[in-house]
Amino acid sequence: MMQEVDAPNCGRENDLVAFLYGELNDVEKESFESHMHTCDLCQLQTSEFSSIRQSVAAWRDESLGHIQVASPVNAGLTIERKTSALAALRAFFDLSPLWMKGAVSFAAILFCILTVLAAARLLPTSAPVATKNGSNQGYSQQEVNALVEKRVQEELHTRKSPEEPAPISPALALNQKTVRPGSRALSSRSYSLASDARNVKARRPLSKAEREQLAADLRLVSSSNERSVDLVDEE
Amino acid sequence: MEAATSDEQIVERALTGDAEAFGEIVQRWERRIFALTFGMLGREEDARDATQETFLAAFRNIRSFRGEAKVSSWLHRIAVNQCITRQRRAKVRKESGLEEEEEKHAASFSASLHYSPAFVVEGRERSAAVRRAVNSLPLELRQVIVMKEFEELTFREMADALDIPLSTVKSRLYTALKQLQMRLQQYES
Numbered sequence A: 001m002m003q004e005v006d007a008p009n010c011g012r013e014n015d016l017v018a019f020l021y022g023e024l025n026d027v028e029k030e031s032f033e034s035h036m037h038t039c040d041l042c043q044l045q046t047s048e049f050s051s052i053r054q055s056v057a058a059w060r061d062e063s064l065g066h067i068q069v070a071s072p073v074n075a076g077l078t079i080e081r082k083t084s085a086l087a088a089l090r091a092f093f094d095l096s097p098l099w100m101k102g103a104v105s106f107a108a109i110l111f112c113i114l115t116v117l118a119a120a121r122l123l124p125t126s127a128p129v130a131t132k133n134g135s136n137q138g139y140s141q142q143e144v145n146a147l148v149e150k151r152v153q154e155e156l157h158t159r160k161s162p163e164e165p166a167p168i169s170p171a172l173a174l175n176q177k178t179v180r181p182g183s184r185a186l187s188s189r190s191y192s193l194a195s196d197a198r199n200v201k202a203r204r205p206l207s208k209a210e211r212e213q214l215a216a217d218l219r220l221v222s223s224s225n226e227r228s229v230d231l232v233d234e235e
Numbered sequence B: 001m002e003a004a005t006s007d008e009q010i011v012e013r014a015l016t017g018d019a020e021a022f023g024e025i026v027q028r029w030e031r032r033i034f035a036l037t038f039g040m041l042g043r044e045e046d047a048r049d050a051t052q053e054t055f056l057a058a059f060r061n062i063r064s065f066r067g068e069a070k071v072s073s074w075l076h077r078i079a080v081n082q083c084i085t086r087q088r089r090a091k092v093r094k095e096s097g098l099e100e101e102e103e104k105h106a107a108s109f110s111a112s113l114h115y116s117p118a119f120v121v122e123g124r125e126r127s128a129a130v131r132r133a134v135n136s137l138p139l140e141l142r143q144v145i146v147m148k149e150f151e152e153l154t155f156r157e158m159a160d161a162l163d164i165p166l167s168t169v170k171s172r173l174y175t176a177l178k179q180l181q182m183r184l185q186q187y188e189s
Helices: A015-020 A028-037 A040-065 A083-093 A097-122 A141-160 A169-175 A195-200 A208-217 B007-015 B021-042 B042-060 B072-097 B097-109 B117-135 B139-149 B153-162 B166-188
Strands: none
Touching: A015 A028, A015 A040, A015 B166, A028 A040, A028 B042, A028 B097, A040 B021, A040 B117, A040 B139, A040 B166, A083 B072, B007 B021, B007 B072, B021 B042, B021 B072, B072 B139, B072 B153, B117 B139, B117 B166, B139 B166, B153 B166
8 A cells, every 4th residue: 555645653763763774772773673563564664665775775776786886986086196216117018019128128137237227337447455453444545545655665665675785985985976867867856756766667777888988978988988987886 | 882973073173283083084074964954856867966065164164063953954054055956957957948858867767678669668767756856845854754765864864954943843744755656746746
């Protein structure tokens, strides 16, 4: 039997609706259920309204069932979601054709090789020469310079000591002051460290002819005919 | 544990120039607003458009949101207004004969391919009857049906959204169900 909208009712319509939608607490629910035992109208309407709800739900599910996974506004109002670089790269590879994947892989490998080569060229070649006490800390540039200089001076000293020329005679000492600029001095203390090292390497016992020539250069002999004069007799 | 950010706090962020804040509002409410517009309009395409327009209108008028009402109520009102505007336009189009073709499209949209032809026809007819019955309800009754059946709001949430007493929500829902019952019986007969 269909109930008219304006038909008289029992006055518990709101409870009926709340019962229908499950929004009564336990006490209210028990109270309404006991009422329904005595109210045919409420029993009937509960049954009919439930049927209507099922029809509406069927229409809703039929129409919106496939919508649940899709966002209804994505087409027009785009929401930018942040994705990680790795996820973006993965998505790109998933969507790209095979040839593009190959090209990108080749380009990436080439880029890596070029980067390594560039880094090898740009990196300083004067890497730390040693480590202190096994620690990872290398020598500083100043320390290296000081050590090298010290070592060179020691080397010079050890090489000069056995070959120290004999005390120069007063005449030689006097004549040393007259050495022409640019000529080789025998015992100049003003040589640089590098030139000292070079001279040490080049030093060897002079032959007789060389000694004579040297004496002539230093004007220790009056003329080139005086061949018998030995100014420096080291032997 | 960090408390969940309220809609009102997100709108405040949007008002201070946070570009992503409004996107969060859309994410939170798009499904419910779509359910509302679908229930009000009865067709997916119209519901999509109305949902988009709802959020666009909200974005344009976000500075007019004063915080006196809830964001959900504010969006709900905008969506209902969008639906009313669309229905007025549809009425004009129907009078000009453009609606018939769209009615056919809407009927074919809701058909499922997984049932027998007889079942599909019966279900389609029933769905079409329910859709017509819901669409023929007065606005305030249609609203409560849609909010309950499509948005699945509680009575309290509906009362807050519509800014009406809880008892009024229940009585409107009761009246809406009774009118739906009458209309469906008329269609079936």
